[in-house]
Amino acid sequence: MRFIIDAMGGDRVPATPVQGAVLAVNEYGYHVTLIGPERAIRNVLKDMVYPADKISVVDAPETIGMDEPAALSVRKKKNSSIVKAVQMLKEKEVDAFISAGNTGAVVCAATLNLRLLPGVDRPGIAVIFPTLDKSCMVIDVGANIDPKPLHLLQYGIMGDAYSKHILGKIKPSVALLNIGEESTKGTEFIKEAYMMLSESKLNFTGNIEPREVYEGKADVVVCDGFVGNVFLKVTEGFAYAAAELLKRELKESTWITKIGALMTLPAFRVIKKKVDATEYGGAPLMGVDGRVIISHGSSNKEAIKNAVRVAADYINHHVNSHIIEELNSY
């Protein structure tokens, strides 16, 4: 399998993606192409140890910044790492693309260039949340911020396929994120999506509220991309604020409390590992005709390595073929 990694995606570039690529090559033995400004990439690579035939570099002199408008920059920057990588993916020079760069630009380039799987109207970003019970896939978290009810049904079907074939769940439960459990709750959009999901062949369990998502009450949760993105970012933001608050509080605490905190650290480390986005590495962009994994902008090298594993799983389990099959059966 051949992977291509966006060397200009993320907060510390090209260092982090390059280091992540080397980790992946050394640990999994796959071939990785790094795409971005060639000289800068080689400059990071030169101090690293890896089998020389396993990493290649493709020059992409342009960069799409994290905050640039997606559609415009994809159209204008043909020589950017994102646009060129998607082109190589389309031409089957590589099997999967991993980027921690501008999410909107990746979604836009992939949708325009790779096109969508038959039966899919909009792609969706699927994030796997750790919960108190089993893991939960939330789709969409930002690819499609103004969806139609039908798109949510398609997300349900795609999430179902992923959960079955990659996560090995037998009859994944699919729920609709809402602000109440009763079927009468929510906007007209939500009510229509509810009806479509309940009439589908999915194991639809109805509406779900955020707390139940964390409790692990569903295998797949579908929502519009705006709400899903808020869900993701509130989680991240709150976790950050809680940790910060604890740090500040400890600073002003007695030495007993401080020593206590040190003694409690192992428990916190286990929890951090459990909920850390690094462990999951990347979120598949589902529905495009190709394998695209979107990583968090703040990904470290471990996260990039894990994103390669996510991509490999996606390929090995033929997720896209299963999605097509399931959609065809509707």
Next chain:
Amino acid sequence: MRFIIDAMGGDRVPATPVQGAVLAVNEYGYHVTLIGPERAIRNVLKDMVYPADKISVVDAPETIGMDEPAALSVRKKKNSSIVKAVQMLKEKEVDAFISAGNTGAVVCAATLNLRLLPGVDRPGIAVIFPTLDKSCMVIDVGANIDPKPLHLLQYGIMGDAYSKHILGKIKPSVALLNIGEESTKGTEFIKEAYMMLSESKLNFTGNIEPREVYEGKADVVVCDGFVGNVFLKVTEGFAYAAAELLKRELKESTWITKIGALMTLPAFRVIKKKVDATEYGGAPLMGVDGRVIISHGSSNKEAIKNAVRVAADYINHHVNSHIIEELNSY
């Protein structure tokens, strides 16, 4: 000042609202009317100590359950605590209504019966979030789940008035909850609201992401009620899940970690107090022509007492008059 408290609102009724009323009477000296099934209320009251002339009971034999459809139950249950209390508020028999009951029913009864302030098209529930810096008012968190952009401008103006006159902030910053900071981000709805806010006289500081809300970067954050409700519930749900995870992890920890956790407890208690919804007690339903405070369904008696304080502040600072003034100046 005379307050009316919904004795049938919340998870433990009528015990908690009745106990909260007694606390408020004893601490603040206000008069409180308890509304609900009279016998059940008196049954709780009989064991409590309070000045007899400060609490009265009004019988309301019907109850609107937490999960009943709002509009329908308000129309049908004329003798419910919620409908009767709003009626008494309308007839100026009381100055403010506090309920931890069915939020939708409270919003519906208040909107239909009290009507809205001149210049307001939809009411909004305003919650005060603790942040790493100053407090932040988020409006709307669930009254209006399918708003027009204009409603968000009105929320900004109402939040501005509240922040100035109750929280004493000089030039409150108002921000728009969005999934990115750039003005080009978000749905058409969001972009239109952005334009209206930036053309207003408010101290509009642009888009804000969830993490910055927690960092305390804005005094007022406006959003549609569906997204605001998800924001609120993700916060609550995540806090619950994190605490649960810590508890489970500690159970499996070494005794050193366990003792450490015990020693760290004081810091956790301070944090809990800082972020506990109990301290705020209630969220004003802004925009209705009357004073209605909505408390969390899980409110304890302290929270009910604090909701009375929130209501008293609302009255003392003439928030509704200020809202009318500000809206008139547009």
